[in-house]
Amino acid sequence: MVDFKQEIANIISKVVEIDAKELKEYIEIPKDVKNGDYAFPCFRLAKELKKAPPAIAEELKEKIQINKELIEKIEIVGGYLNFYISTIKLTGEVLNEIAKQPKYGANEIGKGKNIVIDYSAPNIAKPFHIGHLRSTVIGAALYNIYKYLGYNVTGINHLGDYGTQFGKLIEGYRLWGDEYDIDKSPIEELTKIYIRINQLCKEDENVLQACRDNFKKLEDGDEYCVSLWTKFRELSLKEFQKVYDLLGSKFDSWNGEAFYSDKMPEVISILEKTGKLIESQGARIVDLEDKGINTPCIIEKTNGSTTYATRDLAAILYRARNYDFDKALYVTSYEQVLHFKQVFEVAKLLGLDEKYTKGLEHVPFGMVLLPTGKMSTREGNIVKLEDLLEEAISRAKEIIEQKNPSLPNKDEISKKVGIGAVIFNDLANSRVKDEIFDWNQILNFQGETGPYIQYTYVRTQSLLEKTGNVEIEDVRAELLQDIYSQNIVKLLYNFTDILEQVTEKNEPSILSRYLIDLSKAYSAFYNENKIMVEDTEMKNSRIYLTYAVGKVLKTGANLLGIEMPDKM
Numbered sequence: 001m002v003d004f005k006q007e008i009a010n011i012i013s014k015v016v017e018i019d020a021k022e023l024k025e026y027i028e029i030p031k032d033v034k035n036g037d038y039a040f041p042c043f044r045l046a047k048e049l050k051k052a053p054p055a056i057a058e059e060l061k062e063k064i065q066i067n068k069e070l071i072e073k074i075e076i077v078g079g080y081l082n083f084y085i086s087t088i089k090l091t092g093e094v095l096n097e098i099a100k101q102p103k104y105g106a107n108e109i110g111k112g113k114n115i116v117i118d119y120s121a122p123n124i125a126k127p128f129h130i131g132h133l134r135s136t137v138i139g140a141a142l143y144n145i146y147k148y149l150g151y152n153v154t155g156i157n158h159l160g161d162y163g164t165q166f167g168k169l170i171e172g173y174r175l176w177g178d179e180y181d182i183d184k185s186p187i188e189e190l191t192k193i194y195i196r197i198n199q200l201c202k203e204d205e206n207v208l209q210a211c212r213d214n215f216k217k218l219e220d221g222d223e224y225c226v227s228l229w230t231k232f233r234e235l236s237l238k239e240f241q242k243v244y245d246l247l248g249s250k251f252d253s254w255n256g257e258a259f260y261s262d263k264m265p266e267v268i269s270i271l272e273k274t275g276k277l278i279e280s281q282g283a284r285i286v287d288l289e290d291k292g293i294n295t296p297c298i299i300e301k302t303n304g305s306t307t308y309a310t311r312d313l314a315a316i317l318y319r320a321r322n323y324d325f326d327k328a329l330y331v332t333s334y335e336q337v338l339h340f341k342q343v344f345e346v347a348k349l350l351g352l353d354e355k356y357t358k359g360l361e362h363v364p365f366g367m368v369l370l371p372t373g374k375m376s377t378r379e380g381n382i383v384k385l386e387d388l389l390e391e392a393i394s395r396a397k398e399i400i401e402q403k404n405p406s407l408p409n410k411d412e413i414s415k416k417v418g419i420g421a422v423i424f425n426d427l428a429n430s431r432v433k434d435e436i437f438d439w440n441q442i443l444n445f446q447g448e449t450g451p452y453i454q455y456t457y458v459r460t461q462s463l464l465e466k467t468g469n470v471e472i473e474d475v476r477a478e479l480l481q482d483i484y485s486q487n488i489v490k491l492l493y494n495f496t497d498i499l500e501q502v503t504e505k506n507e508p509s510i511l512s513r514y515l516i517d518l519s520k521a522y523s524a525f526y527n528e529n530k531i532m533v534e535d536t537e538m539k540n541s542r543i544y545l546t547y548a549v550g551k552v553l554k555t556g557a558n559l560l561g562i563e564m565p566d567k568m
Ligand code: ARG
Pocket: 118, 120, 121, 122, 123, 158, 159, 160, 312, 315, 330, 331, 332
């Protein structure tokens, strides 16, 4: 497909002494369609050419040679050169590309680059909470999109399966294990044990000591402790899997924190050699004051045990060596901003190539708020995720029952709609924003929601079912020049660009927004243009555009992790 931006950069580069690749980066897409399809801001050249931007614009306009087949006209507005591309050419190009590419919008921009995405990462023996859901959803969307653009992606579920709390759980289980049915509802029962043992630890110093000893024993491979830990882990994973099955989540690696237990001594010894690992109140820390971080990074606690940060450092070392990553992304809530600042700073001391330390990136996201306030375990607002997802499905079913009672496969469709709604809600807005979890909003078929996109898709499919398929050869681009068709064509053309933007900012909401825009553009087209017209050529062209919209909506939604029903 013609890369119009590139074409424009090429013709400009012929008359100025700047590489087309660099020029391409200058080219903008004007906010207002009145200013053309692409704009070249001449002030970017003002310094070099020692001329005022409008004068440069004049000169460029005089000198450049345009291919009339691609570009209809150029206009000067202030210091901008505005390019109007041939919309007939554009329409033909886009629709042909959609016809011939099964993976429309995919490219090879990521070829040879390795991306590691660390996401989901719930904690063993604790509830899989709504923040982990967000991490799972954002991480999976990024995973799919990077992959679509040709990157080699590894998805890691860095489970919280290690730490002193396991010493406590083991002790609690040893004392009262037979009072709890942990096989039946492991997380709930283990949480109860955890709360009870914590209480006892506060009252009895000896119990606390026993817990610490258990953790030490666990680290040293004591049979009893390891077998309990394994049992807790397995039971928890079985519970988590229910959520993953509902969401369709998959990971390439399940190496959690425990995986790094034998890899931390190396981190500590490297840090010792740098001389930056210092004693402070019995603990060993790296001071980061001179890096503008006021809180030191604790590497070893007073009792000699390692920390969450130490394990992340070992993981960086391991991932650099085993995945040779160009980017390593960490998808967690913004509550961990400080943690990753510290870890990424200390990672610079590990002697790794700069490529790796530069590739580390925290991808933070905001809290999930109930209309009544923060959802959290501590305040007792526990929302069990599996229940929440099941509720989404049953609410979706209720709506479908009302709207379309005779629909076949209602259960399967309700699942796609309910889960799709929750996923879309997590991705709808800029990720750092806090998100409000409000059932009425999430499942509103008319709102800017997952169901709205699915509904638009379903409309395209039922239209195609009625009309039968049209071949690309029967499309006449000249007949799709009205503003509603053109809005759609431009959006379709921008699809790859949107996906690239997602990866540049690690911001899936750019794609969510796009799918809403495309759905709205299709609704406007559908309302304004009659599709079943007498004129066969017109009818076929409009049907084909409908097909194209459906295809891109489905591709985009699937990349976000949302499944499309064919009917709803
Ligand atoms: N288990 C952690 C939590 O629940 C998230 C882990 C994120 N990944 C990491 N490499 N630190 O907060």
